[in-house]
Amino acid sequence: MPTKTAAKKQTKKPKTKDFVPNIVAFACNWCSYAGADNAGVNRLQHNPNFRIIRTMCSGRVTPGFVIKALKLGADGVLVSGCHFGDCHYIFGNYRAVEQFEKTKALVKTLGLDEKRVRLEWVSAAEGPRWAELMNEFVEQITQLGPSPLGNNERH
Numbered sequence: 001m002p003t004k005t006a007a008k009k010q011t012k013k014p015k016t017k018d019f020v021p022n023i024v025a026f027a028c029n030w031c032s033y034a035g036a037d038n039a040g041v042n043r044l045q046h047n048p049n050f051r052i053i054r055t056m057c058s059g060r061v062t063p064g065f066v067i068k069a070l071k072l073g074a075d076g077v078l079v080s081g082c083h084f085g086d087c088h089y090i091f092g093n094y095r096a097v098e099q100f101e102k103t104k105a106l107v108k109t110l111g112l113d114e115k116r117v118r119l120e121w122v123s124a125a126e127g128p129r130w131a132e133l134m135n136e137f138v139e140q141i142t143q144l145g146p147s148p149l150g151n152n153e154r155h
């Protein structure tokens with residue numbers, strides 16, 4: 001039987017103003033990771049509340065990667081790769097679109113808002129776009145609040 005404190009903890013909702021989202025960004029090595037690096041090299045200001053995981057291609061990011069990130073406490077997950085026609089592996093980003101459709105279906109099945117996951121294209125030269133995208137996504141997840149999945153003890 002749960003103690004009074006445990007029950008209280010489970011029902012306690014964090015105030016939006018105190019909520020700092022935990023975001024995971026999968027970025028492909030050849031474009032988006034370089035785009036994020038470009039933002040850093042150019043000292044562009046953007047929200048720092050995300051962690052980047054570099055993958056060789058956006059097509060490598062299967063639904064399992066995203067669901068695991070959500071289960072481990074991510075409030076939102078971004079998958080990012082090269083623009084169409086620029087993928088280092090020719091059609092990897094087309095595969096990413098297919099994978100992402102499956103990911104969104106799973107996210108909905110889990111009862112989560114599908115806005116918690118996002119697929120975007122950022123090239124190596126698009127540092128400003130990366131900065132803008134991350135600001136926008138962090139804001140979007142902040143509005144949604146903490147994910148009901150995963151460990152929200154940190155809040």
Ligand code: FES
Nearest residue numbers: 028057081082092
């Ligand atoms: S290498 Fe960037 S999406 Fe495939």
